[in-house]
Amino acid sequence: xxxxxxxxxxxxxxxxxxxxxxxxxxxxxxxxxLTEMGLTKGQKxxxxxxxxxxxxIAYEINGNIISMRKVEAMQVEVQxx
Amino acid sequence: MKIALFGNPNTGKSTIFNMLTGLRQQVxxxxxxxxxxxxxxxxxAQGQHQLTDFPGxxxxxxxxxxxxxxxxxxxxPQHPDYPEAIIxxxxxxxxxxxxxxxxxxxxLGFPILLVLNMWDxxxxxxxxxxxxxxxxxxxxxxxxxxxxRIALGKERILKAIxxxxxxxxxxxxDTVFHALQTDAEQTQxxxxxxxxxxxxxxxxxxxxxxVNPSTHLDRILTHRIFGYLIFSAILLIIFQFIFxxxxxPMDFIDGQFVRLSSWSAxxxxxxxxxxxxxxxxxxxxxxVLVFVPQIAILFFFIALLEESGYLSRxxxxxxxxxxxxxxxxxxVVPLLSSVACAIPGIMSARTISDWKERLITILVAPxxxxxxxxxxxxxxxxxxxxxxxxxxxxxxxxxxxFGLYALGxxxxxxxALLLKLLVKSRTxxxxxxxxxxxxxxxxxxxxxxxFEKVKVFIxxxxxxxxxxxxxxxxxxxxxxxxxxxxxxxxxxxxSYQQANEGEQQExxxxxxxxxxxxxxxxxxxxxxIAPLGYDWKIGIALLSSFAAREVFVGxxxxxxxxxDDTDTQKRLIQKLKEEKTDNGQATYSLATGASLLVFxxxxxxxxxxxxxxxRETNTWKWPLLQLIFMGVVAYLSAFLVYQLLV
Numbered sequence: 001x002x003x004x005x006x007x008x009x010x011x012x013x014x015x016x017x018x019x020x021x022x023x024x025x026x027x028x029x030x031x032x033x034l035t036e037m038g039l040t041k042g043q044k045x046x047x048x049x050x051x052x053x054x055x056x057i058a059y060e061i062n063g064n065i066i067s068m069r070k071v072e073a074m075q076v077e078v079q080x081x
Numbered sequence: 082m083k084i085a086l087f088g089n090p091n092t093g094k095s096t097i098f099n100m101l102t103g104l105r106q107q108v109x110x111x112x113x114x115x116x117x118x119x120x121x122x123x124x125x126a127q128g129q130h131q132l133t134d135f136p137g138x139x140x141x142x143x144x145x146x147x148x149x150x151x152x153x154x155x156x157x158p159q160h161p162d163y164p165e166a167i168i169x170x171x172x173x174x175x176x177x178x179x180x181x182x183x184x185x186x187x188x189l190g191f192p193i194l195l196v197l198n199m200w201d202x203x204x205x206x207x208x209x210x211x212x213x214x215x216x217x218x219x220x221x222x223x224x225x226x227x228x229x230r231i232a233l234g235k236e237r238i239l240k241a242i243x244x245x246x247x248x249x250x251x252x253x254x255d256t257v258f259h260a261l262q263t264d265a266e267q268t269q270x271x272x273x274x275x276x277x278x279x280x281x282x283x284x285x286x287x288x289x290x291x292v293n294p295s296t297h298l299d300r301i302l303t304h305r306i307f308g309y310l311i312f313s314a315i316l317l318i319i320f321q322f323i324f325x326x327x328x329x330p331m332d333f334i335d336g337q338f339v340r341l342s343s344w345s346a347x348x349x350x351x352x353x354x355x356x357x358x359x360x361x362x363x364x365x366x367x368x369v370l371v372f373v374p375q376i377a378i379l380f381f382f383i384a385l386l387e388e389s390g391y392l393s394r395x396x397x398x399x400x401x402x403x404x405x406x407x408x409x410x411x412x413v414v415p416l417l418s419s420v421a422c423a424i425p426g427i428m429s430a431r432t433i434s435d436w437k438e439r440l441i442t443i444l445v446a447p448x449x450x451x452x453x454x455x456x457x458x459x460x461x462x463x464x465x466x467x468x469x470x471x472x473x474x475x476x477x478x479x480x481x482x483f484g485l486y487a488l489g490x491x492x493x494x495x496x497a498l499l500l501k502l503l504v505k506s507r508t509x510x511x512x513x514x515x516x517x518x519x520x521x522x523x524x525x526x527x528x529x530x531x532f533e534k535v536k537v538f539i540x541x542x543x544x545x546x547x548x549x550x551x552x553x554x555x556x557x558x559x560x561x562x563x564x565x566x567x568x569x570x571x572x573x574x575x576s577y578q579q580a581n582e583g584e585q586q587e588x589x590x591x592x593x594x595x596x597x598x599x600x601x602x603x604x605x606x607x608x609x610i611a612p613l614g615y616d617w618k619i620g621i622a623l624l625s626s627f628a629a630r631e632v633f634v635g636x637x638x639x640x641x642x643x644x645d646d647t648d649t650q651k652r653l654i655q656k657l658k659e660e661k662t663d664n665g666q667a668t669y670s671l672a673t674g675a676s677l678l679v680f681x682x683x684x685x686x687x688x689x690x691x692x693x694x695x696r697e698t699n700t701w702k703w704p705l706l707q708l709i710f711m712g713v714v715a716y717l718s719a720f721l722v723y724q725l726l727v
Contacts, residue, residue, distance in 0.1 A: 025268065027264060027265050027268070028264060029144070029264055030511060030513065031264050031265070031267075031268040032140070032142050032144075032264055032267040032268045032271060033139070033144060033511060033513055034513065035268050035271040035272050035275070036139035036140045036142070036178075036181060036182075036271055037139060037178070037513065037515070038177070038178040038275070040272050040275050040276065041272070048296055048299075049296070049299055049300055049303055050303075051303055051397050051398050051400065051401060052303075052304075052305035052308065052309070052398055052401070053305075053401045053402075055400075055401050056397060056400055056401070056512055058299065058303070058397065058516055060296075062175070062177065062178065063174070063175065063206060064175055064178070064515060065296075065299075065515065065516040065517075065518075066513070066514070066515055066516070067393070067396075067397050067512065067513070067514055067515070067516050068512065068513055069400065069404075069512040069513075072511065072512060072513055
């Protein structure tokens with residue numbers, strides 16, 4: 001059980017069309033901006049398409065499409081919805 | 082009353098602004114920064130009000146330049162733009178996130194009008210909004226619905242403005258949040274506000290919501306092959322317009338001003354003032370207006386692409402390619418536009434919200450070979466590059482031309498890389514952005530953008546361009562008194578007296594220019610440019626082409642007295658080919674020609690661009706640094722090329 005809890009993923013590594021839930025956002029300069037765009041704990045989010053070279057990635061959250069660089073998505077911890 | 086317009090990006094805020102103010106708009110900058118500030122007048126039953134449009138932001142917490150402007154104005158009652166009331170535009174189809182910034186403004190105590198825009202789209206998405214519940218939680222705010230795209234809601238908004246008041250209010254969350262400094266505090270505050278807003282259950286999803294139609298289109302438009310193909314095709318169309326079709330109105334403007342000039346010259350009494358008017362001022366103004374077609378066309382397309390939602394997809398597919406150079410996906414449009422002309426290119430860099438990335442884009446854009454370099458390139462290439470075909474079909478001349486463009490792009494990216502390391506920045510550049518739904522562009526919004534950009538160029542950059550061109554004209558048209566002596570000597574020469582009137586005129590002009598102040602300066606600096614393979618005549622052409630690069634060709638024509646008619650180009654090339662240096666070698670050797678070509682790739686030979694950089698960076702520091710840097714690069718590489726080839 002303890003092992004499972006630590007098996008969290010970050011948003012950059014989820015596969016396309018996989019619905020996940022935001023678990024936490026790393027505390028750094030981009031955190032306030034991510035929050036303002038609606039990325040808060042408990043929100044459902046999924047990757048819907050990627051730019052060529054796999055970066056940036058477009059996510060759907062609350063009916064909006066938001067584009068994030070991989071390094072930005074890495075700040076968002078997610079878990080299975 | 083001073084009213085401010087706030088809202089998230091992509092909420093139709095500028096459509097609301099245009100709808101309320103019409104053409105009565107003033108465009109400028111916020112004090113001290115180059116962030117667009119649009120002001121307009123609105124009239125309600127109770128009188129006139131001033132409406133100021135602020136950049137779209139997601140909260141009061143500031144990272145980018147746009148956000149800092151918003152924060153400064155809102156938290157400083159002494160600020161000249163501090164509003165007495167606020168109109169807040171929210172996307173009804175995306176209410177909860179839009180209410181975050183709204184709740185912050187509400188808690189700051191401003192009388193506030195909440196406009197739920199794009200009301201129809203909320204319905205299409207199957208969303209129902211509990212208006213009563215919304216009103217109950219923000220009792221001091223006035224709520225109206227609108228659909229600005231079809232001009233719906235204007236009367237409702239105007240009426241509601243008259244009813245705005247501070248009202249009885251208790252804070253929705255807290256009132257000192259804008260003092261929060263650390264990332265963690267700001268994140269927590271926004272998080273709490275969002276949780277509270279979601280807890281109100283203002284939006285109910287009526288299960289029959291349609292799937293987001295943008296996604297299907299996005300799979301194609303951001304596809305790794307089709308995405309780039311489609312973008313290239315669109316660019317090709319835009320370039321076609323800027324390169325070919327813009328020349329029609331440009332030639333027209335040019336022609337009209339030449340007529341105006343000669344008409345005034347014929348009808349005004351001879352004198353210094355009339356010369357100043359006909360040869361200095363009128364051509365100076367023409368030199369400003371001639372850029373208008375290109376600016377108008379480029380911004381027409383940019384506004385069209387932006388309105389449709391496609392531009393953010395371009396940023397999305399180009400971001401990864403531009404990032405290694407310290408640039409952003411948003412730098413693509415300014416840089417590519419600069420291939421036509423750096424002026425609209427640099428003006429379009431305003432969409433880049435990160436200051437460092439915007440500055441780098443502006444500074445490297447003039448390295449891209451613009452259309453004004455083409456006459457210089459073609460003249461010099463046909464002069465020194467032999468007309469041979471590699472392998473029977475690949476033209477060497479064409480290859481060189483291609484190489485010059487590639488060289489410019491290479492240096493633009495290289496310089497960007499250098500600047501990335503040198504320019505300090507307080508915040509790392511973010512990409513994080515919304516990809517708005519695709520919409521049919523509204524032509525009136527496009528029209529407003531074009532009108533506004535043209536106006537800003539004419540009135541802000543235009544006066545600098547006119548001033549510098551008058552100075553250049555004076556330096557080229559007047560000379561020390563020794564000039565008159567030289568002219569008398571020329572007129573006494575036998576060969577001159579035997580020549581026909583046209584030839585006499587050409588030789589007069591050649592002498593007048595070479596003996597003018599610019600001419601003397603060109604001779605004085607000959608030792609400095611000799612290592613690049615240039616003589617004083619080329620020096621004069623270099624100096625006078627600071628007005629605009631293509632002037633180089635005209636100046637050479639004047640100096641070599643080949644006149645000003647249609648076959649000038651041919652005669653000029655013939656004449657230049659015959660030119661010999663003192664020791665009998667061709668003046669325009671391969672070494673000199675190649676050195677000149679490289680010089681024109683790099684040198685900032687365009688005062689209009691400098692004027693625009695000044696306007697876009699709000700200081701002379703950057704344009705001057707750019708002038709010096711590009712000059713040094715041009716000088717050193719021309720030196721290198723000449724010494725290697727000679």
